[in-house]
Amino acid sequence: GAGVSQSPSNKVTEKGKDVELRCDPISGHTALYWYRQSLGQGLEFLIYFQGNSAPDKSGLPSDRFSAERTGGSVSTLTIQRTQQEDSAVYLCASSRTGTTADTQYFGPGTRLTVL
């Protein structure tokens, strides 16, 4: 398909374990975004990539969270030593150029549950 894809769709893990969430943006999109949607909360910005670099990491909630993007395409969000408060739906989006007039296209999300 031509849309943004994310894997896995669901992830259940035990507290203290590390998890990796993957995002495949739309081909040719240079900008990639990660958001988090917790139960009863709005979407919370985590990090923005332009190409392989991340000019804005301001939303990462703690140093347990990190993200990388390789080849200007696939991105991985890693959460180390997961905590129960990390349980949320993690959404990835991409846009063609990253300018503010660009529409962001969202993936279906990864639902993370930390037991």
Add this chain to the structure above:
Amino acid sequence: KQEVTQIPAALSVPEGENLVLNCSFTDSAIYNLQWFRQDPGKGLTSLLLIQSSQREQTSGRLNASLDKSSGRSTLYIAASQPGDSATYLCAVDLRTYKYIFGTGTRLKVLA
């Protein structure tokens, strides 16, 4: 700090009604505002994007307006249908390549 509020949090209407969803934001220095739709288990779908120089945008049965000075936007849905049932989110763009989202309005249109 920019805060985005959506009212009502939930809305249930009979099919065919016209309805209005409200979004308010605290800082009028926005670059644009976007309305999204979110279906259960799916990502967000962009509905309408209004740039700061615009007052409204229309797409089919949807019309979104923007009043920056008062910090408000409304999404008008005409002749609602059961397929319109979803969560509607508004988001403001602060020129920093990230959106600040509201908590959404859960809409249910009854057949």
